[in-house]
Amino acid sequence: MPGNDLQITGGITQALLDALNQIHTSITAGLVGPDGQPSKTAIYMHLPVGQPVDPKMYANPWTPAGGSAYAAVTSTGAFTPAAPPPVADADAKPPAQQLAAIPAPDPKLQLAISSAFNTAQRVDNMLMVTDKGVAVAWPQRTVSIEYFTALEGMQAEPIPEPSDEIKKRIADAEKTLYTLDADGNFTGYTPRHASYRHNQKALADARSEQALAYSQAMADPVAGQAWPVTSAKYENAVTQAYNDWRDMGGQEIEDAINTLQSVGGSAAAALIAKARKMFDDYSVGLGGAVSTKVPWSYIDPVSWWDHSNHDFGAMRITAKSSQYQAGGGGGEHSFAHSFYRDESSSNSGSAGFSFFWGVSADASHSETSHDDGTNTDTSGWTEHHDQSSSATVEFEWFMASIERPWLLGDLFHMDGWYLAGQKKGAISDGTIEGQIGDVPKLLPMIPKSFVVVRNVKITSDSWGSLGSSFQNAVDSSQGHTDSSSTSYGGSVGWFGLGGSYQHSESDANGAFTTTHDGSNGWSYTSTATGGTLELLGAQIVGWVGQIQPVAPRVDDPNIGKEQVDKPAPDPAKADGDKPAAPAPAAPAPAAPAPVPVPATPVPNA
Numbered sequence: 001m002p003g004n005d006l007q008i009t010g011g012i013t014q015a016l017l018d019a020l021n022q023i024h025t026s027i028t029a030g031l032v033g034p035d036g037q038p039s040k041t042a043i044y045m046h047l048p049v050g051q052p053v054d055p056k057m058y059a060n061p062w063t064p065a066g067g068s069a070y071a072a073v074t075s076t077g078a079f080t081p082a083a084p085p086p087v088a089d090a091d092a093k094p095p096a097q098q099l100a101a102i103p104a105p106d107p108k109l110q111l112a113i114s115s116a117f118n119t120a121q122r123v124d125n126m127l128m129v130t131d132k133g134v135a136v137a138w139p140q141r142t143v144s145i146e147y148f149t150a151l152e153g154m155q156a157e158p159i160p161e162p163s164d165e166i167k168k169r170i171a172d173a174e175k176t177l178y179t180l181d182a183d184g185n186f187t188g189y190t191p192r193h194a195s196y197r198h199n200q201k202a203l204a205d206a207r208s209e210q211a212l213a214y215s216q217a218m219a220d221p222v223a224g225q226a227w228p229v230t231s232a233k234y235e236n237a238v239t240q241a242y243n244d245w246r247d248m249g250g251q252e253i254e255d256a257i258n259t260l261q262s263v264g265g266s267a268a269a270a271l272i273a274k275a276r277k278m279f280d281d282y283s284v285g286l287g288g289a290v291s292t293k294v295p296w297s298y299i300d301p302v303s304w305w306d307h308s309n310h311d312f313g314a315m316r317i318t319a320k321s322s323q324y325q326a327g328g329g330g331g332e333h334s335f336a337h338s339f340y341r342d343e344s345s346s347n348s349g350s351a352g353f354s355f356f357w358g359v360s361a362d363a364s365h366s367e368t369s370h371d372d373g374t375n376t377d378t379s380g381w382t383e384h385h386d387q388s389s390s391a392t393v394e395f396e397w398f399m400a401s402i403e404r405p406w407l408l409g410d411l412f413h414m415d416g417w418y419l420a421g422q423k424k425g426a427i428s429d430g431t432i433e434g435q436i437g438d439v440p441k442l443l444p445m446i447p448k449s450f451v452v453v454r455n456v457k458i459t460s461d462s463w464g465s466l467g468s469s470f471q472n473a474v475d476s477s478q479g480h481t482d483s484s485s486t487s488y489g490g491s492v493g494w495f496g497l498g499g500s501y502q503h504s505e506s507d508a509n510g511a512f513t514t515t516h517d518g519s520n521g522w523s524y525t526s527t528a529t530g531g532t533l534e535l536l537g538a539q540i541v542g543w544v545g546q547i548q549p550v551a552p553r554v555d556d557p558n559i560g561k562e563q564v565d566k567p568a569p570d571p572a573k574a575d576g577d578k579p580a581a582p583a584p585a586a587p588a589p590a591a592p593a594p595v596p597v598p599a600t601p602v603p604n605a
Contacts, residue, residue: 019319045135156269268416282406
């Protein structure tokens with residue numbers, strides 16, 4: 001479908017596309033390399049439909065620091081007041097019966113572990129490398145599993161043997177530090193090394209005693225007054241311990257230790273071993289009763305899930321349909337226009353794709369309950385077209401970084417290793433173009449961050465029949481003690497209007513909430529000329545992925561080696577167990593050629 005034939009008729013659609021262009025411009029401006037030039041290995045991919053963020057799933061996750069560390073502080077970082085101690089109950093059971101009772105689980109800790117598990121799952125899906133700017137997840141492929149697979153297959157290349165000079169330095173250092181038997185085995189420390197260890201401990205003890213005495217003196221006004229004089233005792237002890245350490249061969253012993261510790265080995269082997277240990281250390285039991293370890297990840301900022309938190313500097317965008325028109329939004333180089341064209345093509349297959357709002361029995365639900373016990377439950381299907389001529393979209397947005405302490409990406413940037421049984425570039429070929437649709441690549445791109453949009457406000461001069469539907473939903477929820485609403489929208493769904501889930505209850509906080517009582521997760525206010533729709537919540541609308549460098553950089557040297565070293569098969573045994581025909585007898589050697597005999601001269605008669 002030619003891009004110039006695409007018609008974008010509604011003002012709301014144009015305002016949303018202008019907002020999408022602003023987000024894309026801001027994000028790509030930050031995707032630069034060390035030289036300040038645009039990065040050729042970072043990709044921003046937008047979601048056709050926003051993914052709602054339910055605070056119940058991600059609030060205050062568990063951390064290795066213990067429990068829900070973030071729940072103990074306010075949004076400003078200050079500690080929350082401690083809860084008052086429980087009042088003694090005169091009718092409480094005796095201690096023996098209290099010990100026998102099974103304690104109830106801590107709901108805060110359960111929620112913290114659940115939030116950590118949900119966070120780890122959210123950021124573990126692999127993104128497919130595409131060239132259309134659309135974020136697509138691989139089916140059943142995760143970053144942690146692919147990374148684990150790569151670690152298991154990594155093999156360090158052998159290193160050359162050290163020179164004779166290095167071998168002599170190592171032997172001299174060993175003689176300085178250790179005693180050896182006749183076979184060259186270590187049997188203990190040399191006297192100088194033993195003395196060094198004793199003096200090193202004495203120096204550490206003297207310094208510790210000085211620090212402890214200072215702390216105690218500062219807590220006692222009388223001792224503190226005398227500290228400038230009494231401190232000489234501890235200072236002298238530290239000085240004497242240091243002199244003993246230095247004068248009794250301390251520096252010589254440390255030089256020998258440094259020599260042994262600086263002996264070069266395989267950097268790749270060391271880093272592979274460290275990476276495997278880190279992956280194991282950060283794989284913890286977040287699955288609850290399920291005995292499977294989950295790699296722990298976290299997100300920065302930690303309160304990314306809280307749409308009401310304004311303390312970490314979320315940015316604000318105001319987009320207008322007039323800005324889109326004035327900026328030539330229909331140009332071929334407009335990210336929003338291309339994105340809209342591709343999505344329209346896949347959804348409608350025609351240039352006349354219209355902005356619509358769909359509400360069906362499965363996509364819309366409204367339920368109200370009166371105090372008198374009556375109940376109303378309605379659902380239906382309606383299609384609404386974007387007939388507005390002007391509109392404005394406002395919202396907050398920010399980039400949330402994904403931190404994976406279990407992933408050691410340095411490995412992919414170094415030489416000295418290969419992947420067993422694989423060729424060069426089996427993990428990644430280092431380019432965007434070379435990995436589009438290339439399934440065999442093990443870990444071509446890793447999601448590094450995602451874009452969160454929250455608290456969307458759309459003002460339009462005309463909402464058409466959709467405005468009436470919104471107003472009816474608002475009116476029907478008023479005057480009832482309990483109310484809930486669920487709404488789905490149409491194709492411009494990047495900000496919660498197209499297929500994304502919105503739900504709230506007046507007596508609980510859902511994915512889309514407000515701070516005042518009795519209001520829904522979305523609100524609509526009509527005016528004489530149009531109306532304003534607010535989506536009070538957060539959702540993920542795009543991802544940034546980092547293409548991995550060429551890894552591994554060499555083929556497995558054993559590939560093809562077996563075929564070369566393996567002896568050629570015996571053709572006589574090609575027919576299985578059938579005895580082979582006897583080999584033909586070697587031809588008899590040819591008779592030697594007769595040696596010419598010189599003629600014997602005949603004497604004269």
